[in-house]
Amino acid sequence: MATWHKQGDATCECAVSEDVENGFCSSAGSVREPLGPQGTSATGNEHKRILRRFPGEWFSSHPVLTAVLILLLLVLVLALGVALAVQSAPQVPVTPATPQLVLGCPHGWVGSNGVCYYLSRDSRSWEQAQERCSELGASLAILKDEAMDLLFRLRGNVDYWIGLRRRGERLHWGDGSSYSSRVPVLGNSQCVYLADDKFRSEMCSNERPYVCSKAQAAL
Known part of the structure; x- marks a missing residue:
């Protein structure tokens, strides 16, 4: 069953559904996405919530890989600290070896x-x-x-x-x-x-x- 809605000077047909009250007709006769409270698409908000939730779910579902990544990060930080310490240490002059008697x-x-x-x-x-x-x-x-x-x-x-x-x-x-x-x-x-x-x-x-x-x- 379809219902007709008038929008400006155009009339379009919208399919009757549970969400028809939240939708509105486009000039081409199709139903557009309902807008969120800030004028954004509800589907777009849902995608953003999934993306924000995805890293946490991935890390919690892969504890071994998470531990390995953390360990590698610690090793890299430690290596960087050692390299900086060596570079900043005062250079000790090398004393030439005593020549061996021939x-x-x-x-x-x-x-x-x-x-x-x-x-x-x-x-x-x-x-x-x-x-x-x-x-x-x-x-x-x-x-x-x-x-x-x-x-x-x-x-x-x-x-x-x-x-x-x-x-x-x-x-x-x-x-x-x-x-x-x-x-x-x-x-x-x-x-x-x-x-x-x-x-x-x-x-x-x-x-x-x-x-x-x-x-x-x-x-």
Whole structure:
């Protein structure tokens, strides 16, 4: 059933319904939305109430996700606070590290097991060779067995004085220690030199090249 309403100069037909009293006809003959107390649509007010109510309902229906979001927010706030604190902290000057000592041998010397060896190119008597080695901060070579093997390889065809000398019936190194090596010493003269793969002795006044030795030091 329809009822006719006159609105201005136009007449429109409205369907009879329970809400017809609250509606009014449009010029096209359709029923418009009833207006709220402030002149707004009742449906629009309802939508706004739903939107205002939606976040609270979502959080209450998803407690786990809500807790996770809160935790993430706290972490972000904490990280931001730490970053600001670090940035505002006074910068401590960095002290350069103490350089590590590098041990080595001077140019022209050969290093092995912490010892430097110098093979001379000039010839001197045993005493003169000892003095020259002393000027270089060393002494005529005092050799351990492993150093003997090295110098036997380095000597080539040259015979070198070493810091071994006979005192009485026994052989002693320049530092006073007794000679106790597997390498034999041939001859009964006082001063000893490298020869082939063994040691030989002869008069200390004879001149020949010499080997000096000293401990490795910081370069």
